[in-house]
Amino acid sequence: MSITPLPLPQPPAKAPEFGRDALIVCESLVRIYQSGSVEVQALQGLDLVVDSGEMVAVVGASGSGKSTLLSILAGVDAPTAGRVRVDRWNLLDMSRADRVRYRRHTVGLVRQQTAANLIPYLTARQMVDLPMTAARTPRRVRRRRAAELLDLLGVAECAERRPAQLSGGQQMRVAIAVALANEPRVLLADEPTGELDNATSAAVFGLLREINRRLGVTVVIVTHDPSVSGQVERTVAIRDGRTSSEVLRRTATGDDGAPQVIAEEYAVMDRTGRIQVPRDYREALALTRRVRLVLEADHVAIRPDGGGPG
Ligand SMILES: Nc1ncnc2c1ncn2[C@@H]1O[C@H](COP(=O)(O)OP(=O)(O)OP(=O)(O)O)[C@@H](O)[C@H]1O
Structure with a gap:
């Protein structure tokens, strides 16, 4: 029996580079942790493309690799293999000096535990001032920008308070202001609402959306809370x-x-x-080890194996 193949559309002469115009590109990203004689594969070939100006939530169960991904994007951790580019930086191959520059200017990081972002003996204004001092920003500009950021984040009245004098929501707002101090292109937030009640988390999300819109900062939020998808476009x-x-x-x-x-x-x-076929789809049609792929004119169908030698 002969099968007439369907005419396939011609691919472009040269496929464009994966994520060429994107701000963040992760391709086949692998991170293996060695703990004693045990290897933990925290990332197993992750692909992610984020365009400039997007606000994206990364969700997943505990242990799925979210924090590992964020640490790599923040330049805090280095991947074992794969490709990762943010703006013009190749994070796999970076000198120590470039890594410092990258962390200071390209990304702002808000950590999972609110308190981990703040320094107990500094006031909110001093904390926002600190990254700008490290970047040798003139004093006059630092003063103005710290006041503007605390105002934008709705904590202008807390400028002279230390972390212990702030509520959880106010601490998070100050932490976001600190992360934005050096005008990063990307804001990374690890479970920014994990320790907050529902009303406060909704307010913090609203702020992140406003920052994304008003400042044009690309925002990547990592969370185990699936309801977050209601707050972002992707x-x-x-x-x-x-x-x-x-x-x-x-x-x-x-x-x-x-x-x-x-x-x-x-x-x-x-x-x-x-691709990964969701479990409920696999179970509904008893799709197991082997499936049939059928090329149709405008889609590919996946059908259960009809039998035969296994
Ligand atoms: N420093 C480390 N040494 C060894 N294993 C690690 C290390 N950091 C993370 N892991 C392991 O890598 C896997 C992914 O961890 P990761 O913290 O990225 O997940 P997560 O999705 O952020 O989880 P959670 O929501 O609980 O924070 C887990 O199995 C974790 O135990």
């Missing part, structure tokens, strides 16, 4: 150290003319064509 899910799916939200006009938020889930395909 949510990337990671599972077992790999990107598994993305949810995109957009506003469209419904039949009644009212605006409606539409959330669509996509599977993420890596460069070699691998």
Whole structure:
């Protein structure tokens, strides 16, 4: 029996470089931790592309590799293999001096425990001033910018207070102001609302959205809280150290003319064509080890194995 192959669309002569125009590109990122004789693969070939100006949430269960990813993007940790570029920096191959420059100017990091971001004996204004002093910003500019940032974050009245005199929400706002002090292109936040009550977390999210919109800073938030996807336009899910799916939200006009938020889930395909089929889909059709892929004119179908030698 002969099978007539479907005519395949012609690929472009030269495929464009993966994530060429993006601000953040992670490709096949691997991070292996060695603890004693045990190897832990925290990231197992993760792909992620974030465009300039985006606000993205990275969600995943505890241990899925979220904090590891953020530490690598922050220049605090180095990957074992793969490719990672932020702005013009190749994070896999960076001198010590460049790493300092990168951490000082390109990224701002807000850590998971609110207290870890703050210095107990400094006031809010002094803490925002510190990264600018390290960057040798003139005193006059530092003063003005610290006042502007504390005002933007809604904690202008806390400028002369130390961390112990601030509420959890105020501490987080000051920590964000500190992270923004040197005008980074990227703000990275690890569980920024993990220790806050619902109302305070909603307020902090609103602020992050405003910073993203008003300052044009690209924001990447890592959290185990799936409800966060309701707060951002794009949510990337990671599972077992790999990107598994993305949810995109957009506003469209419904039949009644009212605006409606539409959330669509996509599977993420890596460069070699691998995708992860969600467990509920696999279970619904009893998809197991072997499936049939069928190329149709405008889609690829995955069908259960019809039998035969196993
Ligand atoms: N320094 C380290 N040494 C050894 N193993 C580590 C180290 N840091 C992380 N791991 C392991 O790597 C895996 C991923 O950890 P990571 O902290 O990135 O996950 P996470 O998704 O941020 O989890 P959580 O939500 O609990 O913070 C886990 O199995 C963790 O135990």
